[in-house]
Amino acid sequence: MSRIRRMIDWFTLASVPDELLVAQHDELKPQIPLLYAFLSLNAIGIAYTHYGLAPFWMTVWVPSILGAATVLRLVAWFTRPLGTMSVVAVQRHLRITMGLGALLSMIYLAWAFGLDAYGHTLQHAHIAIFIALTVMGCSFCLTRLPQSALCNIVIVTVPYVLHYAFSGNPVYVAISLNILFVTLAMVRVMLNSASSFEALVRTQSELTRLNHEMTGLAHTDALTGLPNRRQFFAKLDEELRRDEERQGEVVVGVIDLDRFKVANDTLGHIVGDQLLEACGQRFREVLGPDVMIARLGGDEFAFLTYGSPGETWALAVRVCQEFAQPFIVEDSSVFLGASCGLATTRDVSNDANVLYEAADYALYRAKAEAPGSAVYYSAEHESEIRQDRATEAALRTADLEAEMTVHLQPIVWVKDGSLKSVEALARWTNPELGSVGPDVFIAIAERSGLINRLTKILFRKALHHLADLPEDISLSFNLSAYDLTNHETILSIVALIRQSGVRPDRLILELTETAVMQDLETARTAMDLLHRLGVCIALDDFGTGQSNLSYVHKLPIDLVKLDRSFMANIDDPSSRNLVCAAVSLCQSLELTCIAEGVETAEQFALLQSVGCDAYQGYYFSKPVPAADLVADLTQANGSVGL
Known part of the structure; x- marks a missing residue:
């Protein structure tokens, strides 16, 4: 029964x-x-060979009516564009084709047998040939629709064979048997062809599916499921080409x-991956389905949208606010924060x-001036970029040995006023x-990859x-x-010290x-190497970084330098208390x-009242050329009367 059911379904x-x-x-x-x-x-x-012999x-x-039906079927087929019909419509159209095909076969067969009653031997032979062919x-x-x-x-064939097999004419009997065998062979060939065609279609379908999967993988970030850099820039190119047709700006x-770097290094890469997945999900929730968000690499993301500056500014601010909220990973709260740079086709070329x-430059300014906020690219930034490019070009071509000084x-001890460093x-x-x-050329050297060369030159001069x-x-x-x-730079510093x-x-x-926490393990390795050599390590600009002194006991740190912002508002009691707390913490950690x-x-x-060890600043001396300070110290025999 199941075989019959399968046959009926087929x-x-x-x-x-x-x-x-x-x-x-499509093949039909x-x-x-x-x-x-x-x-x-x-x-x-x-009809021509029977004209005059059979009724008008x-x-x-009859052939006129059959011809009209043929034209109608041709119109029905060619008014449906190739490849635009739904599967249900295709199935319905093929079923109609099968039904009408069967009906036309019966009509043609009945008409042919009707004509066979008229004419002579040649006309009868023509009918036999007509039906067979x-x-x-x-x-x-119809091979593609078996x-x-x-x-x-x-x-057609069953009535044809029966009709001629029992005609009593041995020639027609032989013809009917020939047609039967040819038809059986033709059916076998047709079924083989249909099977091969089905296998080909299945293979092509699988290849198409795999191609779509591969294309998706090639354009998707495997960790977050967001579009990747390639997909982002492809979409951006596409939207910029359509920008003139849109209302609003790209x-x-x-x-x-x-x-993120701090969390990744301190909590481990597994937790870091979980954080990135959570970030991807939060981006989707905040930005919604109409805004494309992509992971460009590492902890850098980008989104693409349209609208007025006010609308997109509000969107970026909402992202920053949402990312100021903690992420819960393995029952722990992790605070990341996010900064955003924006650029629009209103201010930048297409x-x-x-x-x-x-947008990346605006992000740089956001991180430098107000981390956790959004900054829009402006004409002022355009001027800064031109200036930075000129500075970078000069850095690349400059004789740094001659131009850098x-x-x-001086760093003076608070207790006795002595100059020790x-x-x-x-x-x-x-x-x-x-x-x-x-503050200008150091930042540019860092962004352009020239900082390591610059460090070696300046360190050599400082050692001199x-x-x-x-x-x-x-x-x-x-x-x-x-x-x-940079492992090479650290080894070069060690070599310069020894030389x-x-x-x-x-x-x-x-x-x-920030430098230490950017890559904690690498930083720890470099610090251990320098400390074993005998070099002292100072934690600079304390109070402006991404963490606190809780990790100091884990690192080979000898000194802490409080950022100048600690001293800026000492009229405020809270600022004075902060200085006191920082000094006390250093004292407790020795x-x-x-x-x-x-x-x-x-x-x-x-500083005297809270017991701070040393200080530097314009109160004692501004920075002076090294040769001048050396000369003054030599003349003063090491005193601090500068």
């Missing part, structure tokens, strides 16, 4: 896969004109997770790379740009000046995050909290505490 197309139905329909369309042309020509031929209505009206020709035209071809074969937002770079700023500060004077501030200073004076030198995480002949314990290398940015007697008095 003949009615109920069990035929959707992709095979569509393929059969170019065959249908041949089928109806074949039928029409054969009908005209048989059989040789004129018609069933074979139609079957070949259900219809088999129906037509059964409807807006790109670039987002960076402020404290070029994907330029638009992205503008080192200034020294100095900080080396970089200065650059370029023939074309003039004097360029370190340290050799000229009295033996009881140490020198502090700043390392950037890029220096600390200089200076005692390593006279060197203090200053590292910011770390030397140095205050930066001391400019007034009131600030100095506060």
Whole structure:
């Protein structure tokens, strides 16, 4: 019973896969004109040979009506564009084709047998040939729809064979048997062809599915499920080409997770991956389905949207606010935060790379000026970029050995006013740009990949000046995050120390909290190497980084330098209490505490009252050329009367 059920389902197309139905329909369309042309020509031929022998209505009206039906079927087929019909419509159309095909087969057969009653021997032979050729020709035209071809074969061939097998004429009996065997062979070939076609369609369908999957994987971030960089820029290019047709502006937002690196290094990469997945989900919830959000790599994301500056600004601010809320990972609250840079086609040309770079620069300004906020790219930024590019170009072509100099700023002990160390500060004077501030060229050197080369040049000069200073004076030198995480730079620093002949314990290398936490394990390795050499390690700009002193006992840190912001508002009791707390914490950890940015007697008095170890700032001395300080110290024989 099940076999009969399967056969019925196959003949009615109920069990035929959707992709095979569509393929059969598309393959049949170019065959249908041949089928109806074949039928029409054969009908005209048989009507012509019987004209005058058979009744007028059989040789004129019947073929005319059949021809009209043929034209109507052709119109029905060609008014349906290829590949635009639904699967249900395709199935319905093929079933109609099968039903009408069976009906036309019966009508043609009945008409042919009716004509066979008229004429002579040649006309009878023509009828036999007409029926045989018609069933074979139609079957070949319907090969891609074997259900219809088999129906037509059964409807025509069975009556044909029976009619001629019992005609009593041995010639027609032989013809009927020949047609039967040929038809059986043709059916076998047709079924084999149908099976091969079905396998081909199945293979193509699988290849299409795999291709879609591969395309999806190639354009999707595997961790978050968001579009990746490739997909983002492809979509951005597409939308920029359509920008003129849109109402509103194309807006790109670039987002960076402020404290992800710290969380990833301290909590582990597994937790880091879980955080990124959670970030992807939160982005979807905040931005909604109409805004494309992509992960560009690491902890950098970007979104693409449209609208006015006010609308997109509000959207970016909402993202930053939502990411200020904690993530719950493994029953722990993790605070990340996010900063966003925005750029729009209103202010930037319709070029994907330029638009992205503008948003990325706005992100840089957001992280530098107000982490956790959103900054829109503006004409002011355009001017800054041109200036930065000019500075970068000058840095790349400059004779840095000749143009870079080192200034020294004394670090004085609060208790007795003695000068025990100095900080080396970089200065650059370029023939074309003039004097360029370190806050400008250091940041550009970091972004352009020139910082490691610059560090080596300045460190060599600083060591040269340290050799000229009295033996009881140490020198502090700043390392950037890029220096600390670059193995080659750290080894070069070690080599320069050994080549200089200076005692390593006279060197203090200053590292910011941000630099240390950017890649904690790499930073720890570098710090351990330098500390074993005898170099002292200072944590610089404490109070502005991403963490606190809770990790100090885990790292080889000898000194802490309080950021100048601690001293800026000492009239405020809360600021005075903060200074007191920071100094007390250093004392409890047995770390030397140095205050930066001391400019007034009131600030100095506060440091005395709380027991701070040392200070530096304009209250004692601004940075001066190294040669001048060396000369003054030599003349004063090590006193601090500068």
